[in-house]
Amino acid sequence: MIVFDGVSFSYGDRAILTDLHFSIRADERVAVLGGSGEGKTTILKLIMGLMRPDSGMIFIEGEDITGKTEEALRDVRMKFSIVFQEGALFDSLNVKENVAFCLREYTALSEEEIDVKVRDLLRRVGVEQALEFMPEELSGGMHRRVAIARSLAAFEPKMFLYDEPTSGLDPVNADNICKLILDLSRNGKGFIIVTHKVFDALKVANRFIFLQDGKILFDGDREQLLHSPIPDIQIFISELQYKEEAKNV
Amino acid sequence: MNVKALVSELQNFYLLSFHGLLGLLRRPFYLRDAIEQMDYAGAGSFFIIILVSLFVGMALSLQLAAELSVLGLKMYTGKVVGISIIREIGPVAAALVFTGRVGSGMASELGSMVLGHQVDTLRVFGVDPVKKLVTPRIVSALVMLPALTLIGDAASLLGGYYIAVFVSHQSGNVYWSSIRDVLDFENVFSGSVKPFIFGYLIASISCYMGLSAKGGAIGLRGATTRAVVLSIIMIIVADFILTRILLYALGFSV
Numbered sequence: 001m002i003v004f005d006g007v008s009f010s011y012g013d014r015a016i017l018t019d020l021h022f023s024i025r026a027d028e029r030v031a032v033l034g035g036s037g038e039g040k041t042t043i044l045k046l047i048m049g050l051m052r053p054d055s056g057m058i059f060i061e062g063e064d065i066t067g068k069t070e071e072a073l074r075d076v077r078m079k080f081s082i083v084f085q086e087g088a089l090f091d092s093l094n095v096k097e098n099v100a101f102c103l104r105e106y107t108a109l110s111e112e113e114i115d116v117k118v119r120d121l122l123r124r125v126g127v128e129q130a131l132e133f134m135p136e137e138l139s140g141g142m143h144r145r146v147a148i149a150r151s152l153a154a155f156e157p158k159m160f161l162y163d164e165p166t167s168g169l170d171p172v173n174a175d176n177i178c179k180l181i182l183d184l185s186r187n188g189k190g191f192i193i194v195t196h197k198v199f200d201a202l203k204v205a206n207r208f209i210f211l212q213d214g215k216i217l218f219d220g221d222r223e224q225l226l227h228s229p230i231p232d233i234q235i236f237i238s239e240l241q242y243k244e245e246a247k248n249v
Numbered sequence: 250m251n252v253k254a255l256v257s258e259l260q261n262f263y264l265l266s267f268h269g270l271l272g273l274l275r276r277p278f279y280l281r282d283a284i285e286q287m288d289y290a291g292a293g294s295f296f297i298i299i300l301v302s303l304f305v306g307m308a309l310s311l312q313l314a315a316e317l318s319v320l321g322l323k324m325y326t327g328k329v330v331g332i333s334i335i336r337e338i339g340p341v342a343a344a345l346v347f348t349g350r351v352g353s354g355m356a357s358e359l360g361s362m363v364l365g366h367q368v369d370t371l372r373v374f375g376v377d378p379v380k381k382l383v384t385p386r387i388v389s390a391l392v393m394l395p396a397l398t399l400i401g402d403a404a405s406l407l408g409g410y411y412i413a414v415f416v417s418h419q420s421g422n423v424y425w426s427s428i429r430d431v432l433d434f435e436n437v438f439s440g441s442v443k444p445f446i447f448g449y450l451i452a453s454i455s456c457y458m459g460l461s462a463k464g465g466a467i468g469l470r471g472a473t474t475r476a477v478v479l480s481i482i483m484i485i486v487a488d489f490i491l492t493r494i495l496l497y498a499l500g501f502s503v
Contacts, residue, residue: 050369074375082373084366091367092285102374105277163366 001026001159001190002047007056008214009042016042018214020056024207026158028190031205033198033236038211040194041085044161047192048082049073081157085164087147089135095122096131099150121149125180141173148180160184160191166200178203198237210236265379265460266453272377272384279385286389290351294397298346302401305342306408309333314417323419327427330409335431335440339402341488344447346401347394348480352455355386356476359459360469368460378460387452394448395441402440435499443491447484454480 002024009017016039024030032040045051046058049065057064065076089098099118103109109117122128125145130138138146144165151157162181166174174197181204185191195201201208208225210218210233218225218233226237314326359382362368371378406428413419458476462468496503 045369048369048373050372070372070377077373077375080373084370086365088366088370090370091362091365105374105376 001061002192003057003059004043004046005057005059007046007053007058009039009046009051009053015214017046017053017211020214020216022209022216022219024190024192026190027188028207029185029205030190030192030207030209031201032192032194032209032211033196033201034211035196035236039214040196040211041163043211044082044163044192044194047161048077048080078155079158080161081151081155081159082161083144083147083151083163083165085167086140087135087143089138089143089147089150091135093135094131095127095133095135095138095146098135098146099153101150102153102155117153118149121153122146124152125149126176139173140169141176144169144177145180148184152184157189159189162191162193162195164195165193166195166197174200175203198239261461262453262457265383265457266387266449268379269383269387269453269456270449272380273388275380277380279381282381282385283388286385287393289354290347290389291393291396294347294350294393295400297350298343298397298401299404301346302339302342302404303408305338306330306334306405307412309338309405310409310412311416314413314419318417323417324423325427326413326417326419327409327424328431330413331406331428331431332436334402334405334409335436337440337488337492339405340398340440340443340447341484342405343394343398343401343444344451344484345481347390347397347448348451348455348477348484351390351393352451352480353473353477355452355455356459356462356473357469359456360462360472363460363462364465364469382460383452383456386456387449390448390452391445394451395444398440398444435501439492439495439499442495443488446487446491450483450487451480454483 004020004022007017007020008015016037020043032043034040042051046053047060049068053066057066059065060076060079063076065073068076089095090101093101096115096118099121100114103114103117119128119131122131125148127138127142127145127149130142130146133142135143135146151160160181165177165181169177178200181191181193191204193201193204202222202225205222207221208218209216210225210230212232218228218230220228225233228234228237310326310330313329314323317323317325317329359368362382368378368382371381410421410424413424414421455476458472458479462472
């Protein structure tokens, strides 16, 4: 589904990604791990064609998207459902209007049909009660749930992309979001989750890519990650050891 | 900033402002967004424009009455106030107030949408951010700034009247008849063209700066500041150029 072939990207003089090679199947559950500023979100934006690489090629279902126009990229973007960090809900619209945004843009559904569809989507993500709320009235967890509902309303995606879906959430809400992510991929649809929270990544993913200094430091499964001898990865997964120790206190 | 970056910025600004205007002619038309923007820009600025214009008119009338009475030409206060307000000070004062209130709002709102990934979300949903965000703001500025200028002109003339009659003890009839005299095609046309150009400049610059915002709260602050400063500079420069062109086109000799 997704192939990165020698992709490099920089902001001005600062290299973010350097000669990146990897491929991801549509049914894979991938977590991209790494510290802040390592280019994790950039990878999602490159996949969606929101940014263009300095060099290299990005193939989506065998098609190079790097030279495509904004108009042509629309078809590529419809294959994915992306949830940005903190939800990125439209401030000026309430929850119902946020979720109904694409329905109004692209369908000729009546007001009643839109209402039914929006309620159904919000019920699916567990925030039906927030229908008339404005984004600033929502908690962090509700924000992400509404954003997921909105992304589902858009198109029928082949794959989900999540940018730090649990960051800033308390453990209960983070766990609920993880369950929702797993629930949505139950029918074999894969996802890429970008996060620095290794604990949450282990709950949902079965493949882990670790980025450092713009390069892939590690690419493997859960067991390989947990037993990796790479010192930086050991530091990263030490969060898990603290959690285990805390259980014994 | 090096020359290459400057040229690139100018090119991007030109493309954005051009596409923003072109959005008026291409579907879909975001009428609801345009009306919301007009409400924010117009209704929200109404009382500020009246207040500012009233005091501008009073200050101008006071200065002129003081100077003209020395020359024994106090009866011309209304005429000079009228010409100054309608042709020059009214459009510029309204544009400056509009920049401070609406332009800064446009830049900070769009900047915040960029930093909060809301603009990326629009692109993901296949919505052209320029058509959805920039065109309605240009429309609102093109409609509301001329309207506000008209209201501001009226308030300024009223302020001038108050000073001329109640402070300078001139005849109210003479003041209004002087104002009527200056309301000819040349003066009204000269004062009517400017708000459209100023509105387009303010909306384009503010939207461009907002959509170029980078780097969190500091970046947002910088984008808003640049939008206001650049808009003010461009209003003053454009005012001079337009005045020169209009004087020539309307057959005034300098």
